[in-house]
Amino acid sequence: MTLSRLGSAETIDFSTGASLLGCGGGGRVDYLTTALELVGDDLDVPVLGVDGPLPESIAVVGLLGSTLIMDEKIPNGTEFPRALRALEQWSGIQIGGVAAAQIGGVTSMQALIVAHQTGLPLIDADFEGTATPRLEQLSLFGPGENRFTAAAVTSTGLTILVADATAEDLEDAWRGTVADTGGWAAFAIGPVSADNVRSRAIEGSLTRAVAIGRSVRAAKDLDEFAREHGGRVVATGRIREVERTGDALSFVHNDIVAVDSANGAILRIEAGSEYLLALIDGVPVASTPSVIALLDPLTRRSLAVDDLRVGTTVAAIVLPGAAWWWKEASRLARVSPRAYGMDFDAVDEATW
Amino acid sequence: MRIGIDIARTHADAVLMTDDVVLGSVKHAFNADVPSAVDEALAQLSARSAFRARDIETVMVGTVQVMNALLEAEGLSRTAVIRLGLPATSLLPPFAGWPTHMAEAVHGASFLAHGGHDFDGRAISPVDREELRRIAGEIGRLEISSIAISSVFAPINADAEIEARNVLRDELGREMTFSLSHDFGGIGLLERENAAIVNAALLERAGRIFDQLTASFARSGISAPLYVSQNDGTLMNLERARRYPVATFASGSTNSLRGAALLTGIDDCVVVDVGGVTTDIGVVSAGFPLRGAGAAALAGIRTSIAMPDLLSLAVGGGSIVMPGGASVGPKSIGHGRAANALIFGGRKLTVADAAVAVGRADIGDASRVAHVDRRLARRVLRAVEMQVADAVERVQLPISPLPVVAVGGGAALLPDRLPRIGAIERPPHHAVANAIGAAIPQVSGVVDQVHRLASESIETQSEAARYGAMDAAIAAGADPRSVRIVDFDCIPIPYLPGRAYRFRAKAVGDLSKYGGTP
Numbered sequence: 001m002t003l004s005r006l007g008s009a010e011t012i013d014f015s016t017g018a019s020l021l022g023c024g025g026g027g028r029v030d031y032l033t034t035a036l037e038l039v040g041d042d043l044d045v046p047v048l049g050v051d052g053p054l055p056e057s058i059a060v061v062g063l064l065g066s067t068l069i070m071d072e073k074i075p076n077g078t079e080f081p082r083a084l085r086a087l088e089q090w091s092g093i094q095i096g097g098v099a100a101a102q103i104g105g106v107t108s109m110q111a112l113i114v115a116h117q118t119g120l121p122l123i124d125a126d127f128e129g130t131a132t133p134r135l136e137q138l139s140l141f142g143p144g145e146n147r148f149t150a151a152a153v154t155s156t157g158l159t160i161l162v163a164d165a166t167a168e169d170l171e172d173a174w175r176g177t178v179a180d181t182g183g184w185a186a187f188a189i190g191p192v193s194a195d196n197v198r199s200r201a202i203e204g205s206l207t208r209a210v211a212i213g214r215s216v217r218a219a220k221d222l223d224e225f226a227r228e229h230g231g232r233v234v235a236t237g238r239i240r241e242v243e244r245t246g247d248a249l250s251f252v253h254n255d256i257v258a259v260d261s262a263n264g265a266i267l268r269i270e271a272g273s274e275y276l277l278a279l280i281d282g283v284p285v286a287s288t289p290s291v292i293a294l295l296d297p298l299t300r301r302s303l304a305v306d307d308l309r310v311g312t313t314v315a316a317i318v319l320p321g322a323a324w325w326w327k328e329a330s331r332l333a334r335v336s337p338r339a340y341g342m343d344f345d346a347v348d349e350a351t352w
Numbered sequence: 353m354r355i356g357i358d359i360a361r362t363h364a365d366a367v368l369m370t371d372d373v374v375l376g377s378v379k380h381a382f383n384a385d386v387p388s389a390v391d392e393a394l395a396q397l398s399a400r401s402a403f404r405a406r407d408i409e410t411v412m413v414g415t416v417q418v419m420n421a422l423l424e425a426e427g428l429s430r431t432a433v434i435r436l437g438l439p440a441t442s443l444l445p446p447f448a449g450w451p452t453h454m455a456e457a458v459h460g461a462s463f464l465a466h467g468g469h470d471f472d473g474r475a476i477s478p479v480d481r482e483e484l485r486r487i488a489g490e491i492g493r494l495e496i497s498s499i500a501i502s503s504v505f506a507p508i509n510a511d512a513e514i515e516a517r518n519v520l521r522d523e524l525g526r527e528m529t530f531s532l533s534h535d536f537g538g539i540g541l542l543e544r545e546n547a548a549i550v551n552a553a554l555l556e557r558a559g560r561i562f563d564q565l566t567a568s569f570a571r572s573g574i575s576a577p578l579y580v581s582q583n584d585g586t587l588m589n590l591e592r593a594r595r596y597p598v599a600t601f602a603s604g605s606t607n608s609l610r611g612a613a614l615l616t617g618i619d620d621c622v623v624v625d626v627g628g629v630t631t632d633i634g635v636v637s638a639g640f641p642l643r644g645a646g647a648a649a650l651a652g653i654r655t656s657i658a659m660p661d662l663l664s665l666a667v668g669g670g671s672i673v674m675p676g677g678a679s680v681g682p683k684s685i686g687h688g689r690a691a692n693a694l695i696f697g698g699r700k701l702t703v704a705d706a707a708v709a710v711g712r713a714d715i716g717d718a719s720r721v722a723h724v725d726r727r728l729a730r731r732v733l734r735a736v737e738m739q740v741a742d743a744v745e746r747v748q749l750p751i752s753p754l755p756v757v758a759v760g761g762g763a764a765l766l767p768d769r770l771p772r773i774g775a776i777e778r779p780p781h782h783a784v785a786n787a788i789g790a791a792i793p794q795v796s797g798v799v800d801q802v803h804r805l806a807s808e809s810i811e812t813q814s815e816a817a818r819y820g821a822m823d824a825a826i827a828a829g830a831d832p833r834s835v836r837i838v839d840f841d842c843i844p845i846p847y848l849p850g851r852a853y854r855f856r857a858k859a860v861g862d863l864s865k866y867g868g869t870p
Contacts, residue, residue: 074443
C-alpha cells in the first residue's frame, strides 16, 4: 500500500522505520518524534508518489554536520523554511514540493516537518535508501546534469547559497564552514526538476519507512519482521569489542565484534557513521547499499553506532537496499564498501 | 563500623559492617510508614549485634522514596524552567514530550532566553540580564519556589547557567532553589534539562525524606555522617543528596547488583534479585551495573539519569498462584504480603508458600501449607524457574557465561540449579544484598564533553578528561590515593571533520575516612 498522506497516526511508525533505515547513523529520532507529536493532529501532509504527477520544482532537503550536536543545540524550526526561501529568491522559481535527501535517521523527519510548516507536499522518495555521511553519495548527483543550486542555513543563522555546484563543490563550500558555525546546518537543493526526481530518486521510501516501522513494532519476532521485508536476522548476541578510530571518508570508523548466542559465530560489523559491512566468521554476508541495522532484541529499538558498548545485546538484521543502486555498475560503485575505503565488493542480496 | 540501610517499597534492610565483613543484618517488612520502619530496623540491628552508637563511623542509605515520589507524582513542587539558547532550540520548548499528567504536576512556567554556547565554546548569544529580570518578575508573581535552568552546551561551559542563576537569585531572594542542568549529565539538552526540572520539582519533597532519615538516626543515638547512594552505586553526602535528589533514582536496583558482587567477590556476574513483587535481572561488569543504551525514561520523562539495564519480571515471593497453578503473578500481594501469604496466616497461595510446601525454603509457619498439593507447588516453582532462566539467558554472555548470583528476600525460592543455566550462587546475607551494596564506601566523578582539537593531541585531551573525572571524584570525597578511572571513551563525532571528539570519563575512589567534603 502506498502512502498518500503522512500524519499524526503514522508518526511513531515513520520515526521507527526512519531510525532503522538510518543503519546506525543519521541521528537520533527521539527529539523530532517529540516535535512531530507537538504538532499533534494538525500534522497531515500530502504525499506524492514518483509514478504520479509531481510539481515541476522540488527542493531536496537534508542535514549536514553532526546530529549529536543537534541533540544539544536543537533547531529553532526556521532553518529549513529559510533555506527554501533562499532557493526561491535566488532562482525566482516557487518550490512546489519537498523530498528528503535521505530516508534514514532524522533527515526524513525534518522533511516531514518542513512540508508541514510550508504546506508543500512531500515526495514519496529519497536519494539514498538509507543514510550517508557524504553529499556525493546521494543518487541525485548522477551522471548528466549534476550541478544544482543549494542553500544551507547553519545553526548560527548563516545562509550559504552555492549556485551551479556539484556535490563536491557543496562539500568544499559547506562542510568546513558548518564545523566552524555551530556544527550542523539545514540544507535545501533545488529547484530540482520533476524529471530529475523521477529518474534519480529512490521510489517509495516514505511508504517503506512507515511499513518497516509498523511491522518491526507489530511482528511476532524479529525473524518474522525481517522475512516480511525480504531480509533476515544474521545474528543475535552480545558485543564483545568496540574499537573506534578516525576516518578520512566517514570521519569515524568503528569495528564492532559480537558473538552469536545461538551458535557462537563471530559477527563483525564495520561501520563509519553507519553500519557498512557485516561478516559472519570472516565471510561478508551483507554490505552497503543494503540495509544493516542493529536492534535491541528486547525493545526492538534501532541502536546507533555510538550507542554500542561491550556487553550490549544486539540483533543484526539485513534488509534489501534500494534497487536503484544495483541497476548499473557505476551506481553501485558509488555506495559499495570500496566507496567507504574498505576492500570488499558489495554483497549481492541474491545470496541471502 | 558502618551501617548500610536500603529502603525499598516493602522492606527496610539494615546491615552492620566493618570493611567487607557483615557483622549483623536485619530484614524488616513494613506497610507504609518509612520513618518507623527505619527506627524498627535500627532497633533490631542494635538488639542483634549489640553495637554502640558512638562506634558507628558512617551511615549509608539507599532509598527508593525519591523515585517513588516522582512515579506517583506525589508532593512535587511547581517549577519554573528557563532555557538559555535563543535563537536556537525553540522547536522543542521545555516540557516537550512529557506525559500530560506529569507536566500538569510540575509545570509552573517556562521561558526561552538568550545565552548558551556552541560546541566549540563560542557564545550563541550573550546572557541578557534585562530579559532575565523580566522573567524573574513573572516568576515572582507565581507561587514558585524552585527553578530549573538549562543552557545549550552547559557541559562544556556552564557560565550562562551560573550567571542566570545569580541574576534570578538577586531578584527573587535566597529562598528560591535552583537546579542547573550542567549538574545532571552530558550532551543531550532535553534529557539533561528534564533531569534538572525533575530535580527542581523534587527538592522540597526529598528534603522532607532526608529530614525523616536524619531524625531516625538521631532517635537511635547515631550521629555519624550520613551518605546517600546514587544511581551508579557510589555515595554522596547528605548535603549533596539534598541538592541532587534525582541522583538517588536507581540506587535500589544498583545496590542489589553491587551488593551481590561484593558478597560473592565476583566482579562480573549476572544478578537475579528476587523481591516480594518483582524479580530483576541485571549484569555487573567490573563491579558496576551495565547501563542501558540511550536515555532512560522515568514516569514517561526521558532524562540523562543513567539507570542500570534491568530485565524486570512481574513475579516474586509474594506473587499469587492463579487457580490451578497454571500461571503465577503478576497480581502480587505487595504491601500486604506479611499478612496474606498462607505461611503468614493469609488466604492466598503464593510462590513463597509453594517453596515452603516442598521444603525448599524455611520461612513462616510451614504447618499452614501442609495441605498444599506438592505436585502443584512444584509446578508453580518450575514455572517461576523457567521465567527466571529465560530472562537470565537473554542477558547472559553466550560463549563464556558469567556466574549467576541470586540475592534478595526471595532468593531462597530459587533452586540451586536453574534449568539450562546451571548452578547459581546464593551468598550468605543474600537477603540484604541491597543494604550491603548501599554500604560500599565509594564515591565517583564524571566528565562528558565535546572538544574540537586545535593544536593539542588527542592524548592530551584524553588525559584532561580523565583528570577532570578524578578531580570530581576527589571533590566528592574520594581518598586521592584510591581514585582510578573505571570507564573512559573518546568517540570521534560523526559527520564532522576537524578532529571533534566526545570524551567521557568516570573515576571512582574510596570514601576518604578523613571527612572529605563531598
